[in-house]
Amino acid sequence: MQNRRNTIYLLLIGALLTGLFTGRAIFFNLAYLLGGLLIVSLLWAWVSVRWVSVARKTRARRAQVGRNLEEAFVVHNRAWLPKLWLEVRDESELPGHRASHVVPSLGIRGKYRWYVETPCLTRGEFRLGPLTIMSGDPFGLFISPRKFAATSRVTVYPATVPISRFQLPMGVLSGGEAQRQRAQNVTTNAAGVREYASGDSFNRIHWASTARKDRLMVKEFEIDPMVDIWLFMDFSRGSLVEEPTVQRLRGNGPVIPNGIGIPPSTEEYGVVITASLAQHFIEQERALGFAAYVPHREVYQPERGNRQMLHILQTLAVARSLSSYTLGQMLTLETPYLTRGTTLVIVTSSLDASWIGEAQILARKGIRPVCVLIDPYSFGGGSKVDDTRAMLRLGKIPSVVVRKGDDIANALAQPLN
Numbered sequence: 559m560q561n562r563r564n565t566i567y568l569l570l571i572g573a574l575l576t577g578l579f580t581g582r583a584i585f586f587n588l589a590y591l592l593g594g595l596l597i598v599s600l601l602w603a604w605v606s607v608r609w610v611s612v613a614r615k616t617r618a619r620r621a622q623v624g625r626n627l628e629e630a631f632v633v634h635n636r637a638w639l640p641k642l643w644l645e646v647r648d649e650s651e652l653p654g655h656r657a658s659h660v661v662p663s664l665g666i667r668g669k670y671r672w673y674v675e676t677p678c679l680t681r682g683e684f685r686l687g688p689l690t691i692m693s694g695d696p697f698g699l700f701i702s703p704r705k706f707a708a709t710s711r712v713t714v715y716p717a718t719v720p721i722s723r724f725q726l727p728m729g730v731l732s733g734g735e736a737q738r739q740r741a742q743n744v745t746t747n748a749a750g751v752r753e754y755a756s757g758d759s760f761n762r763i764h765w766a767s768t769a770r771k772d773r774l775m776v777k778e779f780e781i782d783p784m785v786d787i788w789l790f791m792d793f794s795r796g797s798l799v800e801e802p803t804v805q806r807l808r809g810n811g812p813v814i815p816n817g818i819g820i821p822p823s824t825e826e827y828g829v830v831i832t833a834s835l836a837q838h839f840i841e842q843e844r845a846l847g848f849a850a851y852v853p854h855r856e857v858y859q860p861e862r863g864n865r866q867m868l869h870i871l872q873t874l875a876v877a878r879s880l881s882s883y884t885l886g887q888m889l890t891l892e893t894p895y896l897t898r899g900t901t902l903v904i905v906t907s908s909l910d911a912s913w914i915g916e917a918q919i920l921a922r923k924g925i926r927p928v929c930v931l932i933d934p935y936s937f938g939g940g941s942k943v944d945d946t947r948a949m950l951r952l953g954k955i956p957s958v959v960v961r962k963g964d965d966i967a968n969a970l971a972q973p974l975n
Contacts, residue, residue: 563699566592599695603702606693609637612646612706614657616686619710622871623717626675629657629686633671635664645692652676652684652712653807653814680821681716681829681875682812685709715871716829717820721838723971726787726901727926727956751775785899786860787839788847789870790888791832791877792906792913798879799824799907799939810878822962824907824932825879830966831930832905836870846870849892852877857892886912889920898924907932909946918953928974929957936961951975 570592577585610633617628635641641664648657655676664670687709694701751767754774767775800823805814813821820826832850839846845860848870856873858866883891885908893916896902902925904917917927929950934940943959950957956974960966 562697563596566596566699570596595697596699599697599699602695603693603700605637605639606641606695607644607691607702607704610635610641610644610691610704612689612691614687614689616710616712620713620715621678622715623678623681626677627652627655627712627714629674629676631657631659631672631674632669633661633664633691635666635668638666640665640668641693642696643693647690647692649688649690650684650686651807652678652686652714653812654679655684655686678714679815680807680812681714682807683711683713683876686712713872713875716833716874718834718837719830719966721834721967721970724835724838725956725971725974727928727974750778752778785901786845786847786897787901787903788849788860788896789832789836789839790885790892790902790904791828791848791850791874792885792888792904792908793825793828793850793852793877793879794881794884794888794908795879796884796910797824797906797908797934799934799937800826801938810880819963820966822937824934824937825877827932827960827962827966828905828907829874829877831932831960831970833871833874834966835903835905835930835970836867840864840867848873849888850874850877851881851883851888853881884908884910884912886910886916889913889916893920893925896920896925900925902927903930904928905930905932907934907937907940909934909940909943911946911949914946914949914953914955917955921954927955929955930970931957931959933959933961936963 570589573585573589573592577583577589613632613634615630621627631646633644633646643663644661646659646661648655650657655674657674659672661670687706689706690703691706692701692703751764752775754763754776758776762776764775764777803816804821804823805816806812807814813823813826815821820830836846836848840862843862845862846866847860848856848858850856850873852873858869885904885906893902902920904927906913906929917929920927931943931946933943935942947957947959958970958972958974960969
């Protein structure tokens with residue numbers, strides 16, 4: 559295109575000079591014609607991207623690694639002149655998202671649609687947009703861009719694997735005492751009945767009492783006496799070990815996968831393990847708490863249900879191993895309020911002995927720590943986990959080791975030792 563314009567410029571200059579030297583009108587007419595061609599082409603390119611609207615509709619603002627993000631695009635020509643062609647360029651940050659498209663000729667008031675399905679390969683929060691449309695004149699002399707600055711965000715949750723079994727320490731699965739406190743949700747402990755109030759769910763109606771008293775009666779429930787489970791994920795800077803081949807978006811952003819499976823990073827393995835354990839406990843209707851420094855502090859008090867799961871996935875989606883707090887410091891800061899009998903599941907790749915000492919103190923207070931240890935040596939860094947596991951056994955802290963390339967579900971189903 560630049561060469562074409564340069565050719566027109568040279569011909570225009572040559573025609574003017576020849577006309578000046580020879581005085582013949584034909585050369586001046588040719589110069590006027592070439593000049594008019596440039597002006598018309600420039601105006602045509604400018605008009606080609608005006609009175610055009612582009613709409614993008616994202617089916618959901620949340621996705622998950624391993625699933626597809628679906629988008630629909632509509633280009634509408636609002637002018638009374640046809641558009642010969644349009645190129646739509648998408649500047650989204652989502653890896654592998656190829657929404658750019660060349661739109662064929664659009665008639666007067668015409669519309670063109672296309673759909674994009676992008677497999678989500680990496681967790682994180684990504685920008686969708688902005689969009690830039692480009693078009694030109696029929697002679698191929700000028701290109702005119704127009705930018706649509708509107709953007710939106712999409713969050714990609716980490717992948718989860720179905721866990722069939724995860725062993726917890728003996729004696730804590732049904733520990734605790736009845737709290738004698740009313741629960742807002744349905745539990746296994748019915749405490750009595752009361753009259754129906756506006757807003758009560760129909761599945762809580764006690765029909766036998768309703769028939770006997772001739773008015774609607776609903777069941778009341780107490781807090782489940784089963785002990786809480788807390789998930790602590792270690793995102794300290796010193797615990798991160800990953801292979802040199804790992805590439806990240808913008809230097810310290812999400813890991814860009816270069817193959818099938820979990821990227822070879824202790825951070826990514828820890829996120830998948832934590833998300834999978836959270837899903838496992840939520841499906842078992844256990845009260846689950848969560849704490850991590852991602853690097854800012856994120857703590858969710860124990861709750862049941864999908865809302866808690868979404869909170870955890872939202873945090874894990876953007877979590878990075880950038881925290882200056884070690885796992886030992888985190889245990890010191892976040893565990894004073896844990897009640898006796900609580901099960902504490904720690905997911906870490908740190909071989910620092912200080913956090914093991916903190917976990918032993920917690921065990922003496924009646925809290926049951928369990929460690930999922932990600933072997934940093936299998937990722938090409940650190941030392942072997944034998945000494946750390948020996949210290950865990952000495953402190954009577956059950957643990958299971960996950961190495962690079964392991965099947966997460968099978969590794970977590972192994973007996974604790």
